[in-house]
Amino acid sequence: MIQMIEINKTFEKHEAVKNVNMTINKGSIYGLIGSNGAGKTTIIKLFAGIYKQDSGKVLLEGSAVFENQALKEKIFYISDQPYFFPQYTVKQMANFYKSVYPSWNEARFKKLAKVFDFSMNKKLHTFSKGIQRQAAFWLALSTMPEILILDEPMDGLDPVARKKVKNLLIQDVADREMTILISSHNLREIEDICDHIGILHHGSLLLEKDLDDLKSDIHKVQVAYKGETPKHLENQLTMLHCERRGSVMVCIIRGKEDEIEKVINQTEPVIFDILPLTLEEIFIYEMGDIGYAIKNIIV
Amino acid sequence: MKWGISAMQSKTSLFNKEMVLQVGRNVGWISVIYFLALFFAIPLRIMMLYSGENYRDFMPVERLFDFNFGIQFIMFITVPVVMAIFLYRFLHVKQAADLIHSLPLKRQDIFHFYTLTGFVFLIIPVILIALFTAIIHSVYDLNLYFQLQDIFRWAGIIILFNAVFYLSGVFIAMVTGISVVQGVLTYIMLLFPAGFTLLIIYNLGLMLYGFPSDYYQIRNIEYLSPISHLTILEGQSISMKSVLLYLVFVLVSYVLSLFIYKKRKIEAASEAIAFNGLKVVFKYGAAFCMMLLGGMYFDAMQNKFAWLIFGYTAGGIIGYFAAEMVLQKTWRVFGKVKGLGYFAVAMAVLILITQAFAPYENKVPALDEIKSVTYANHVYMDADDRFAPRPLYQQENIEAVRKFHESIINNEKMNEQGMKSQEFALFIYELKNGDKLVRQYTIDRFDYEPKMREIFESVEYKHAHQPIFKMNTSDITSIRINKHITDSPLTITDEEKIHQAIAILKKEIEQEPFSIDYYPKGNRSSIEIMSGINDYDHIELKHSYKSFIAWLEENDMLKEATVTPDDINYIVVTNDSIEQEQFKEYPEEEIINRIMNNKNAIKVSEHDQVFAAIENAGYGWFNESPYTAIFVYKTGNHKEIRTFSDKDVPVFIKEHFR
Numbered sequence: 001m002i003q004m005i006e007i008n009k010t011f012e013k014h015e016a017v018k019n020v021n022m023t024i025n026k027g028s029i030y031g032l033i034g035s036n037g038a039g040k041t042t043i044i045k046l047f048a049g050i051y052k053q054d055s056g057k058v059l060l061e062g063s064a065v066f067e068n069q070a071l072k073e074k075i076f077y078i079s080d081q082p083y084f085f086p087q088y089t090v091k092q093m094a095n096f097y098k099s100v101y102p103s104w105n106e107a108r109f110k111k112l113a114k115v116f117d118f119s120m121n122k123k124l125h126t127f128s129k130g131i132q133r134q135a136a137f138w139l140a141l142s143t144m145p146e147i148l149i150l151d152e153p154m155d156g157l158d159p160v161a162r163k164k165v166k167n168l169l170i171q172d173v174a175d176r177e178m179t180i181l182i183s184s185h186n187l188r189e190i191e192d193i194c195d196h197i198g199i200l201h202h203g204s205l206l207l208e209k210d211l212d213d214l215k216s217d218i219h220k221v222q223v224a225y226k227g228e229t230p231k232h233l234e235n236q237l238t239m240l241h242c243e244r245r246g247s248v249m250v251c252i253i254r255g256k257e258d259e260i261e262k263v264i265n266q267t268e269p270v271i272f273d274i275l276p277l278t279l280e281e282i283f284i285y286e287m288g289d290i291g292y293a294i295k296n297i298i299v
Numbered sequence: 300m301k302w303g304i305s306a307m308q309s310k311t312s313l314f315n316k317e318m319v320l321q322v323g324r325n326v327g328w329i330s331v332i333y334f335l336a337l338f339f340a341i342p343l344r345i346m347m348l349y350s351g352e353n354y355r356d357f358m359p360v361e362r363l364f365d366f367n368f369g370i371q372f373i374m375f376i377t378v379p380v381v382m383a384i385f386l387y388r389f390l391h392v393k394q395a396a397d398l399i400h401s402l403p404l405k406r407q408d409i410f411h412f413y414t415l416t417g418f419v420f421l422i423i424p425v426i427l428i429a430l431f432t433a434i435i436h437s438v439y440d441l442n443l444y445f446q447l448q449d450i451f452r453w454a455g456i457i458i459l460f461n462a463v464f465y466l467s468g469v470f471i472a473m474v475t476g477i478s479v480v481q482g483v484l485t486y487i488m489l490l491f492p493a494g495f496t497l498l499i500i501y502n503l504g505l506m507l508y509g510f511p512s513d514y515y516q517i518r519n520i521e522y523l524s525p526i527s528h529l530t531i532l533e534g535q536s537i538s539m540k541s542v543l544l545y546l547v548f549v550l551v552s553y554v555l556s557l558f559i560y561k562k563r564k565i566e567a568a569s570e571a572i573a574f575n576g577l578k579v580v581f582k583y584g585a586a587f588c589m590m591l592l593g594g595m596y597f598d599a600m601q602n603k604f605a606w607l608i609f610g611y612t613a614g615g616i617i618g619y620f621a622a623e624m625v626l627q628k629t630w631r632v633f634g635k636v637k638g639l640g641y642f643a644v645a646m647a648v649l650i651l652i653t654q655a656f657a658p659y660e661n662k663v664p665a666l667d668e669i670k671s672v673t674y675a676n677h678v679y680m681d682a683d684d685r686f687a688p689r690p691l692y693q694q695e696n697i698e699a700v701r702k703f704h705e706s707i708i709n710n711e712k713m714n715e716q717g718m719k720s721q722e723f724a725l726f727i728y729e730l731k732n733g734d735k736l737v738r739q740y741t742i743d744r745f746d747y748e749p750k751m752r753e754i755f756e757s758v759e760y761k762h763a764h765q766p767i768f769k770m771n772t773s774d775i776t777s778i779r780i781n782k783h784i785t786d787s788p789l790t791i792t793d794e795e796k797i798h799q800a801i802a803i804l805k806k807e808i809e810q811e812p813f814s815i816d817y818y819p820k821g822n823r824s825s826i827e828i829m830s831g832i833n834d835y836d837h838i839e840l841k842h843s844y845k846s847f848i849a850w851l852e853e854n855d856m857l858k859e860a861t862v863t864p865d866d867i868n869y870i871v872v873t874n875d876s877i878e879q880e881q882f883k884e885y886p887e888e889e890i891i892n893r894i895m896n897n898k899n900a901i902k903v904s905e906h907d908q909v910f911a912a913i914e915n916a917g918y919g920w921f922n923e924s925p926y927t928a929i930f931v932y933k934t935g936n937h938k939e940i941r942t943f944s945d946k947d948v949p950v951f952i953k954e955h956f957r
Binding site: 011045048049050051052067069070071072073075076077079081083085086087088095096098099100101 | 315316317318321324325394395396397398400401402403404405406408564565566
């Protein structure tokens, strides 16, 4: 479990992070969402032990991360722009990480060579940005970190590569309970792999949510009736939002799926579907006023 | 279990192959260039000098610095700093800083590893060159020219200096966030002790009347900066004290760098100064130093009070804004005048404080406090020099110096106005309580003739200043008397004659009255006394040294020693005076020709008249007198400009022009 308690960080006179509390459980994938300048990178670098907070605590397994070699051996950080030593190849970087991370797994590195189909003996700066980012993942996963910290990791990756990387990440989480902290300015980009989401705005954490809870609790329903819509429907269900498209009603309803199903089926609709909700929609409807306020952030 | 593994493995040293390789890939090229340059400068040079016919040019050398010192010097001051810059470049590039500091490495380990590995890369070339030179030394058998131990001493000194420059660079790397600023600040730091001392001493000299800035400046200021110290290593060896001091500096800056690195914020990459507290020091420090520099420059160039104030103001403002520009990384900083206001107020207060040092300016120690006093009209380099002025102990002489000093202080306002003959006056009092009081002044000697006469005519002063009294007569090897018109001066080497001559000269000097004039009239030959290997004294054979002249005549040497009418073909005299300016505008030859062709001129060639002219002629240069003469010598038709003052002009010349 990694934690941030009452964290504040100021650059010159700019308050980058204000009173942030966060908890990331072992084996979870935590998505940190925020617009540019919201403080995502600052939080990421605090977790990675690069920055030192002005006040508060950053803890891993109950101990402070900053300057703690034993703890940092379990953490791997990939920056928002891939960076390697000048003139280095993947192989040379691998040797370097091998000398620094005791958990380095050579077999994994060789195995991953098949997944990433570019040469490990070519200088990294000759590769495109996307390939460089894939190389960063290759190296990161070969160190077998317990915690992987990713700053805007999907930037510059094509859809195929994204899929590939996401699969690898999920596989590590599933196999060995790796914890991932992932930041993005775009909710859609990471919603499919995250189980927790935190939204950061102007340095403060607006909300922290478990996506499974959210998703099981809120539903999008498409329903149509012959003739009049039954009047008592609204009283029986917690309608967050409802709009009519021709004869079809699209409603966002809070509640258990089977209960909603039961109530609606009693009204004998002509069409009745429960549709998946995007995270974005969940946030907007769930949060009400705050949701609208943060709409601009998360899209 | 995992904990156990990582705890065990984290003990594995950072000094592993991959990490060293990483440093090598980064800075190895510096070592290569360093090696090649030194190879070119020393071993190759030795081989070139020693090969074939050239070996005859090969002179014994005292130090390896003698080979291509220019190249060596440039390498020694640049390579260590460049090494520190490239080594700690990762602190100044944001992404690199993030990468390195996200790794499971403690800062102290990073610091030890990089600093020590970089140092090894720095000194490997030096060690290789030393080994190479040692091999050449034994292969060519160069023992005649220098010793093996000279090579090792050279390597030791270079490693020490490399360490000093390198650790200065490392220290600055921790303080700044921009590599270029690191380079600039490193050199500023290396020059700072000497530069700042110079500025402070010079400006105190401007602020406090009598402050002996020249006396302090001339003393060992080159030892205060390793850069200037390096420049003199070609000529002299390094003292044990300096070695120890540099070692202490190296250790202190190592520890201090580590301390600062641990405190450093990683986000400071790309900021000029990484610590807020230091930004203030940097800003006002730059303003203060530039202010002093401005004052020094304009005082040296203009020597006017108004210009001095201008220099202070302009320097302070330029320094303040320049520092602000560096800190803000933009030139649009002219709105930030509040800090400049504080600075101006602080400086005004500082100047007022220096003005409160009136007791310093007025102080002349009381007679009963003084153990001795040294008075000199020049600043001497080395108080241990055998010929350096010695202190005066006799009460009446100390009192005379005190009076002289007091009258200088009382005339503060007038001393530097309309000077006819500018002279320097240095007073060094040794007090009975062990203190030392030193003052210096610039005066016009014509204002103080009676005061100076009292000091200058005392036997003690003469003994304290004239080298002839400090020489051991038995060491004197020869006396040469040169009348400056022949190529072969009179040389006395006979021991008995030397003893006689020196005894008479000593008596002459003891009895010689003080003359305010630097250029006495009459026959002027010079006496050069050679003693030991290097000692040398020069005395003017003055017209007034009657008994010495008599002794020369007795020994049949006068004709050789001085100019006589027999040496002179004829003399041309005009009643024109040559103004000082003319010497600057025209070549001497032209002036001589003009006088020779003057229709009013009188030509003197009769023996007695020529003799009278020789005896009474003054010095020609910069000595405006109503009569100008050209002496035409027999040897080589050599011509010399001389003058006659109204007082000394021979009667027959005066008559002629009446």
